[in-house]
Each structure stands twice: as structure tokens, then as C-alpha cells.
Amino acid sequence: MLISRDDRLSFEKSNPGRRCVTMPKERLAKASVPAGLARRDPLLFPELAELDAIRHFINLSRKNFSVDTHFYPLGSCTMKYNPKINEWAARREKFAALHPLQKPETVQGMMRMLAELEDGLREITGMDRFTLQPAAGAHGELTGLMLVRAYHASRGDSKRMKVLVPDSSHGTNPATAALVGYRVIEVKSNARGRVDLESLKAVLDDHVACLMLTNPNTLGVFEENILEIARLVHEKGGLLYYDGANLNPLLGIARPGDMGFDIVHVNLHKTFSTPHGGGGPGAGPVGVKKHLVPFMPYPLVEKKGDGVQWAPKPQRSIGRVKSFHGNIGVLLRAYVYLKMIGRDGLLRVSEGAILNANYLREKLRTVFPVAVDEPCLHEFVLSLKQAAAKGVHAGDVGKRLLDFGFHAPTVHFPLVVSEALMIEPTETESRETMDLFIEAMKRIAFEIETEPAKVKNAPYTLPVRRPNDVLAARKPILTYRDLLREEAVAAEARVG
Amino acid sequence: MPYIPLTGPEKRGLLREIGVSSLDDLIRAIPSALRGPEMSLPEGMSEPEVQRLVRDLGALNTSGLDFLSFLGAGSYDHFIPSAVQEVISRQEFSTAYTPYQPEASQGTLQAIFEYQSLMAELTGLAASNASHYDGATSLAEAALVALRHTERPKILIARSVHPHHREVIRTYLAESTCRVEEFGFTAGGGFDRQSLAAKLDADTAGVIFQTPNFFGIVEDLAGIADQVHANKSLLILSGHPASFALFRSPGEWGADIAAGEGQPLGMPVSFGGPYLGYFVTTQALLRRMPGRIAGATEDADGKRAFCLTLQAREQHIRRERAGSNICSNQALCALAACAYMTFLGRQGMREVAELNLDRATYLREKIAGIKGFEVAVSQPIFNEFVVKSPVPFAQIEKKLAAERIFPGVALETYYPELRNRFLVCATETKTREDIDRFAEALAKC
Numbered sequence: 001m002l003i004s005r006d007d008r009l010s011f012e013k014s015n016p017g018r019r020c021v022t023m024p025k026e027r028l029a030k031a032s033v034p035a036g037l038a039r040r041d042p043l044l045f046p047e048l049a050e051l052d053a054i055r056h057f058i059n060l061s062r063k064n065f066s067v068d069t070h071f072y073p074l075g076s077c078t079m080k081y082n083p084k085i086n087e088w089a090a091r092r093e094k095f096a097a098l099h100p101l102q103k104p105e106t107v108q109g110m111m112r113m114l115a116e117l118e119d120g121l122r123e124i125t126g127m128d129r130f131t132l133q134p135a136a137g138a139h140g141e142l143t144g145l146m147l148v149r150a151y152h153a154s155r156g157d158s159k160r161m162k163v164l165v166p167d168s169s170h171g172t173n174p175a176t177a178a179l180v181g182y183r184v185i186e187v188k189s190n191a192r193g194r195v196d197l198e199s200l201k202a203v204l205d206d207h208v209a210c211l212m213l214t215n216p217n218t219l220g221v222f223e224e225n226i227l228e229i230a231r232l233v234h235e236k237g238g239l240l241y242y243d244g245a246n247l248n249p250l251l252g253i254a255r256p257g258d259m260g261f262d263i264v265h266v267n268l269h270k271t272f273s274t275p276h277g278g279g280g281p282g283a284g285p286v287g288v289k290k291h292l293v294p295f296m297p298y299p300l301v302e303k304k305g306d307g308v309q310w311a312p313k314p315q316r317s318i319g320r321v322k323s324f325h326g327n328i329g330v331l332l333r334a335y336v337y338l339k340m341i342g343r344d345g346l347l348r349v350s351e352g353a354i355l356n357a358n359y360l361r362e363k364l365r366t367v368f369p370v371a372v373d374e375p376c377l378h379e380f381v382l383s384l385k386q387a388a389a390k391g392v393h394a395g396d397v398g399k400r401l402l403d404f405g406f407h408a409p410t411v412h413f414p415l416v417v418s419e420a421l422m423i424e425p426t427e428t429e430s431r432e433t434m435d436l437f438i439e440a441m442k443r444i445a446f447e448i449e450t451e452p453a454k455v456k457n458a459p460y461t462l463p464v465r466r467p468n469d470v471l472a473a474r475k476p477i478l479t480y481r482d483l484l485r486e487e488a489v490a491a492e493a494r495v496g
Numbered sequence: 497m498p499y500i501p502l503t504g505p506e507k508r509g510l511l512r513e514i515g516v517s518s519l520d521d522l523i524r525a526i527p528s529a530l531r532g533p534e535m536s537l538p539e540g541m542s543e544p545e546v547q548r549l550v551r552d553l554g555a556l557n558t559s560g561l562d563f564l565s566f567l568g569a570g571s572y573d574h575f576i577p578s579a580v581q582e583v584i585s586r587q588e589f590s591t592a593y594t595p596y597q598p599e600a601s602q603g604t605l606q607a608i609f610e611y612q613s614l615m616a617e618l619t620g621l622a623a624s625n626a627s628h629y630d631g632a633t634s635l636a637e638a639a640l641v642a643l644r645h646t647e648r649p650k651i652l653i654a655r656s657v658h659p660h661h662r663e664v665i666r667t668y669l670a671e672s673t674c675r676v677e678e679f680g681f682t683a684g685g686g687f688d689r690q691s692l693a694a695k696l697d698a699d700t701a702g703v704i705f706q707t708p709n710f711f712g713i714v715e716d717l718a719g720i721a722d723q724v725h726a727n728k729s730l731l732i733l734s735g736h737p738a739s740f741a742l743f744r745s746p747g748e749w750g751a752d753i754a755a756g757e758g759q760p761l762g763m764p765v766s767f768g769g770p771y772l773g774y775f776v777t778t779q780a781l782l783r784r785m786p787g788r789i790a791g792a793t794e795d796a797d798g799k800r801a802f803c804l805t806l807q808a809r810e811q812h813i814r815r816e817r818a819g820s821n822i823c824s825n826q827a828l829c830a831l832a833a834c835a836y837m838t839f840l841g842r843q844g845m846r847e848v849a850e851l852n853l854d855r856a857t858y859l860r861e862k863i864a865g866i867k868g869f870e871v872a873v874s875q876p877i878f879n880e881f882v883v884k885s886p887v888p889f890a891q892i893e894k895k896l897a898a899e900r901i902f903p904g905v906a907l908e909t910y911y912p913e914l915r916n917r918f919l920v921c922a923t924e925t926k927t928r929e930d931i932d933r934f935a936e937a938l939a940k941c
Contacts, residue, residue, distance in 0.1 A: 324768025342540025
């Protein structure tokens, strides 16, 4: 492996005796560790001076694409701008220095914030009650399906062992259903990317616990038969679960609660502008209709007189799904965003998301075919099936876009579209940025025709090019110690 | 409108380009019966107004800076190097997505790789994932790994494990064919060997301990790994990660999995989150580990590069056959932990652990000298311990509030039999004066 000096790990920059922070010298007691309980292994941590350590991390950050540096049209991920006032609020010691086991009367500002956030989410989604505990979308799904299970169990309805998911669903849907012990049945999409009603009816019986649906779905189109779907599922005694990954274009326009959904989760790190953090922390609050309130996890907040308290544990609660009260710092950011946007702003958000997506779709549909060629909501999917004939795949186009300074769209998803490229611009991008993106896509389309190898071997301007993931999985090197071992083996081989 | 660049004329321009006359033409798929819901929400506010609102809300909170706090019990007030906040505030880290495109994410990926290396080092095990939601959910996933790996139906968990963690494990396993049993603790607060021996059986998939346990006691686990492994069960250890710099690590005790709360590694208490769950295993369990993992490999030019690896375990590839459903984790918290451990370095990490032991020991000595209060002075501790008080805890809490002190956490909430006992914690943030002041105030109760 070639390593430029700048790319070394912190461990490889270590020099014994160097350090950053110093700690108090005074000792107040004569404390010692009993011999049998003491750590014996050396602690192989890096030893760096503070400047070198800071430079290490800042230079690492410069090897990232991010919303603040690049357009990030990642479908179903809603990479909108993360307002800085959110960060300002979350860093305030009056919130960050609160211990989770403080008595509610000492944290009324915090409790009020949580209650108001819940109110806002209820209004926006049309649900009756929210738990703010789940830490991410998938954690919300898990909570939601536990609610489904508890609901049916409470009715003595033990035969419901199936969960339905469309073939266009996110991977977390079937994975969650399986984790909760359900058998997963896929429902086919029709030619227009929607749940095929006949296919649904064919698998819908009184063994179905729930249908999980994203609406608009991962093809970016609204399930126009949603009221009929809800009626069919409910008629058979099943519940309807709303995966909130794509809630952004519905803000102020329509609500999952009105569509007949019994349970929803909302991804605050998508729709409510909290930063993705390179893969979290997010927050996935779960909202339910009245009939599911008795099963909700605790703790729940409750307004009482002038103040806000912890509510009594719901009578048939599924239990606790996380320590303490949730990813509070993320909830606070979402609260601030909601205050900034307000009722009037919700419509501007959805309108902007829909107009931007349709503008891109209209400009790109002549460059590459669109999977469902009709107006979309927040995102759309291109199919690069024809390019594949030239040996260029959707993933290659994504890589080539990096050279033009754009993050790749979501590639090879949804699975129902071959060679899928899923594009979501969000409302916070300007037309100028989108025009540059359109130019880059046209340029790449031209390259596919004229010099496909160029696209296939991209990118050329990034710190690395096409890391070998097959090798990485076959021979996992997951720590610095693994690397040292690997190097020792290589050195021995050279000597031998 | 904040954050939205679209102006009125531009909007008309976009509609023209799209070839429609209004937004309505684009949302026809939404049944009209559903459109335009009534919502009772206030109008948006300006940034100065929202800043004011947040300050006003904050003023209603009493923070650990307003009061002298001895609260611990799973969330710890530790010194955080100033540089850590600067690192995680870098927008290139905080506003990036999951590193699915390795070329555009080498910063995040290398930081995860370093985090994994540091966690493996600290816990004395072979392989770490990129983080879990928190200690409780991480332990719950560890329990699932044990059930799957051994194909046995029972999880055995010490009652001295954090009550929230035990509750979450029960939630995760509820109504499955698996069951959770607990084994007790002795009068001294350490786990009960007899109770463990009585419940460790051929059904037992995994045994979960916490050390230091919920009562702050550093458990002596001599012989436990042999006992658990002889039974063909997995040993899962949890505990305050900074303690592992001073006390035996999970790996040294022979654990198969270390899973627990990573908040002490550079995250503020933040009313309970965001934190991170650490999850570290032996080589043998590597492919059963849930969550994302970064690995080193070579790029097309033979250069060292990092990428997400072993993804065939995960939901976006495996769907219903995945071992876990986790997608987003706590990446930025893992970065904070990585930066925290790097800025402390080899010496600093050990000194932090020593200072915790020192401050808690000093506090224990002080309280032991107060008439009517009882503490177990001979038990090995790290940074917290149990105090038995002569009066109900609520009374102490009330009296100390007047002195602007949070005295600790009542144990009766979680263990009805432990009346008049509370948990106090003193980390490296406490000075001699702080501790003396606390002891003086307690003496007046």
C-alpha cells in the first residue's frame, strides 16, 4: 500500500512523550487499584502535540464532501441545508449541561421544548401522540413494529405473522419487520411505480399485521390510491405504517394521519434540517393514532398546569426503547427549525422541493430516461439501462459526478429500476447550482457515448480512486493493529 | 423565507421550464380530499426572535454549571478538551452523509477507522463497529448476537447492570421465543456468584455484566469467562469506557463482546443524548457484528484507502435477512470520541481514569466521616458509589437544592428494596473545594 505522509493515521504520527491536554496534578486521596483488577495491557493510543492533532483532523475533514461544500443530490436522504442557528442552540450550556436524571422542575425549558416539538409534529403529520425517543429512522421503524405487535397481541390476535412491504421499499423496512419476528412479503409495483392494487389484494388476508409504506415512494411519486390501500388493509384488520423518509414534499400539503396511517416515523435529520453528521446522530420520533397510545414506549412528556412533566407509563407500554429521553440535541435543532419555518414556511419548503425536483427531472429526462415519466414530488429516478450497454453503470456516473464537484445521487436504488440513479435536490438549492449539475450530467452523457472508459474509471480528482471493497471484505483490516500485522506479514514475505 | 433561495419571479421561471402553470399541476396525484390540511401552528419567526426564544427557554433550566452536580448513573460530566468541539464543528464532517461514496468521504472513513482502532485498544478486543445509538441499544444488539450465535433462547443479565439498559433489552426481546433472566447482587453490591451459577444453564446464550456496575463497584470477574465459556455461552461486558484505561478491560476479562455507553468519551450530558453505543467483539464474532464498519484497503492506484466493509451483513444489501436493521448510527459522536481519545492520548487517558478514582475516593472518605451516613469503604470503585442516608433522599435533595447542589440519584426508583440509598458520582471535574462543600452540606442534613 502506498501512503503519502499526509494520509497517515494518528497512530502513525505518534511520538512517545508528546501530548495535547494536561490534567490537574493534585491528588486528594490515596487511591489504588487492587492488583487483580488492574489493567495490564499497554494502551496503544497516539501521542501527539495539539497542533499536530488538530491539523490531523482538519485535514481529514477536507477529504469529505458535505452539504456545506458541495451539492448533495442524494435521493431519499433529503440533504438540505443545516441552518447554523440549530448548532448555536444545541451548543448552549443551558441545554447541553443538563443531566438526564434531573427533576423535571429543574429543566422546564427543556421539557417545554420537547412538548412543543411534539405538538408541532402532531400537527404536521396528523397523528395523536409522539414518542421522541427513537434515535434514527430505523430505530423508529423498530419502535413502530413493536407497537404493531403489541396492538395485535392485546386483542388476542396472534395469527398475524406477515408484514407487507412494496418492492421499492427502503432496506430498513424488511430488515425491521424480520427483527421483530415477522415474515416479510413483498408487494409488486405497477408500471407507474405505485403499489399494484391487485398484487396487494392477492397477499392481503387476516394474517397481515401491517403494511409499511413510504409516501411519496422511493420513485418520488405519490401513492395516489392511498385511501383505497388504507381501506383494504384496515378492512382485513391490519395496520398501516408510514416510513417518513420522504415527508419533505408533503409539509403543509397533506398529512399521513389523514391518509389513514396508524403509525409514522419522522426523520428529523432529513425533513427537519438537522445535520447527518457523516451517518448520525439522527432522530426518528414515532407518532401514533389514539388506539395505539396505550402501547407507546416511555417516557412521554405531558403538559400539566403551567408546566411539563413526565407522563405516567402507558398501561400496556412496549417498554423503553433507549436510555433516558432520546437524542435531545437533535430534537432541539429540529425544534429551532420548526420555529424558524413556522406554518407559513412549511408550504414554501414542500413547494421548493417539488419545483426543484421537477425542474431537474424536466431538464434531465431527455438526457437519460426517467423511470416513471410524470411529474414527481421531491425526487425522481433515472434509469441508465442504455448506458449499461456501453459498459457504464449508474455507479460510474455517480463517481464521475464527483469530478465535477457534485456528490453522487443514490445509485442502484430503488431495486425495481435497473441502473437507478435517484436524485433529490431539496428546496435549499438554487437554480444556478442545479443548472451546473444539469451541465455536468449532459457532459457525462456525452462521455458515455464518446469515451466510456473515462466514466468507468472515474473519479480522477479525489484523494483516492475506487477503493477495492472486495479485498476489504475478504481480508478485513479494521484497526491499526490489523494494519501493523498486515505490514509485518508483508515485510516477512519480502525477506523470504 | 429562510433557507429557500427561490424568489417569486424564479418560481414562475421554473414552472415555465417544467411546462406547467402552477404547483397544483405537479401534485395532482395527491387526492384533493387530502390537500390543504388545517394546522394549528404559529407562523415562522426571524432568527433574532428565535435566538431570544431559545435563551428564554434556557433560562428556565438549571444546568450542571448553575448547580454543583454529583449526578452520574449512566451519564457523566467529564472534562472535554476544547479541541474536540472544534473538530466536530467542522461542517465537512457534520453536514456529510453516511460514507457510501468512499472517494468523497475519506475524512469520515479514516476517522471511523481510527475510532474503531481506539475502541478496540481500550476494550482489549479485536474489532469495533462505527457506533450504535447508545449503551442500552448496543447491549440489546449484543444480546441478539449471542442468541443467534449460540442458537440458544436465554439471556442472563446481572441486576447490577444499568436499569435502563436492562429495560431496553427486555423491550427488544419481548414476545420473542427468547427470554431474559436476571441474577442478583450481594449486600456489598457486587454480583452474586451463587445466583449466577444457579441460573447459568444449557439454554443460556449470553451473560451480561457491567463493570463498574450500576452501583459504581468494579466487579471482580476472575474465573467468570472460563465458567461462561465452559457453558458454551458468550460473555458480554459493559461499563464506563474510561475505567478500562486503569482497570482490567473487557478483553482482559475474556469477554466476547464489549457493548455499552460511550458518552463519557467526549460527549456532554445533554439531557441524555446524543450519545453513542460502543460495540466491540473478538475476531470470531466479527461477521456477526451489527452496524457499519470501516476497513482499510487499496484503491485502483495501489494507494491506501478506506471504505465501508462487510456490508453484506447490512439491511441495504440483505433486507429481511440482515442481522440488524440499523442504518444511521451516531457517527458524529464517534468522531467526538475519536478526537477525545486522540487529544487525551496515552497518558491523558490514564490520568483521567486516575483522577476519577481519586475524586470519588476522596468524596467517599468525606462522606464516611459524616455521622449517620454509611458507605462501603472497602469496595473497589471508579467514580461513583452508594451512600446510605439516615433520612429519606427526598429530604436531602430538597435541603441541598438550597445549597445549589444536585446530590445524586435515588436508588429506590430502580430497586425498591434499596431505600434511603443514593448514588453519588465525582469525576475529574470536581475539586477539593467542591467535594468539601458537598460533604459539609450533607453533614447538615
